[in-house]
Amino acid sequence: MSARTEQNGVRPGTGPRAVTIRPRLALRLSWIGAVLTLALFVVIAVILRTSETGVFFRLADQVSMVLLGALIAGGILLFARPRVRADENGIEVRNTGLPKYLPWEVVHGIAFPDGASWARLDLADDEYLPVLAIQAVDRQYAVESIRAIRELHARSVDGPS
Template sequence: MSTPTPGADLPRTWYAKRSRLITAVVGAVILVGLCVLALMLPEKGGWGFGSRAGVAFTGVLGLGAMLMLGRPKVVAAAGGVTVVNLVRTTHLEWAQIVRVYLRPGDPWVYIDMSDGDTLPVMGIQTSNGKAQAISAARELRALAEKYGTAPDER
């Protein structure tokens, strides 16, 4: 195994640009919509300050949930690969990566690890374009083969 030296190919970051944009826009619409609703609710019928604040806070939670859906990315650097999925971030040394693959019909890339586990890499997904996902998977696979112990591709 060779230790990566800083070069033109590292660091490299992949993320689903389209998904990130859509989730941010939808989250903003949720927030603005619920804040406008909170302001327009009549005081009659029990819609006091606390109730209105609760509606607006629900908008904040909606925005947070949508931003979390847009969070996935993968960063390849000299020290290995960091995979950021919805709520979990996993750092892998290059030697831990056995195989990187994207099978037909898979929504995103997967990494087989040396401990036998499989890690979904939601930052490279087909919803951003099938050709882009295939290209990104090939790039990540090439980096894993260059810096790690990944044997062959399937």
């Protein structure tokens, strides 16, 4: 883990009151979509050689189709990456890219605006960081996740009790 996501050499989200959150529906749909996409491209690659299309497909074309399907499936799996780790020291948010660690001092609040698809961390100067791991489609799980994150934030702001 990079020094950018660590604080004092401790991995975020490993304390006694640590919370780890991942989306549920998006995770399932991403894996299903990736598997179906790859299977579709494999089937197309097999059928290309045997169908009468007027074009001659070779083994290299078939391999290319499977590789293209694998690349697209990998892109779909990016939607399975979101995760949040939080503890009494701060929060680490990983959307589809690299994780970003924020100490609780820079987080002004955790919001889930009406009509929003996912939660966000409110930061200074009207900036915010989207939290794709907490999604509206997860319903009660999203509510429980927001409550847990807000509790950790409130505990860190008010001081340990």
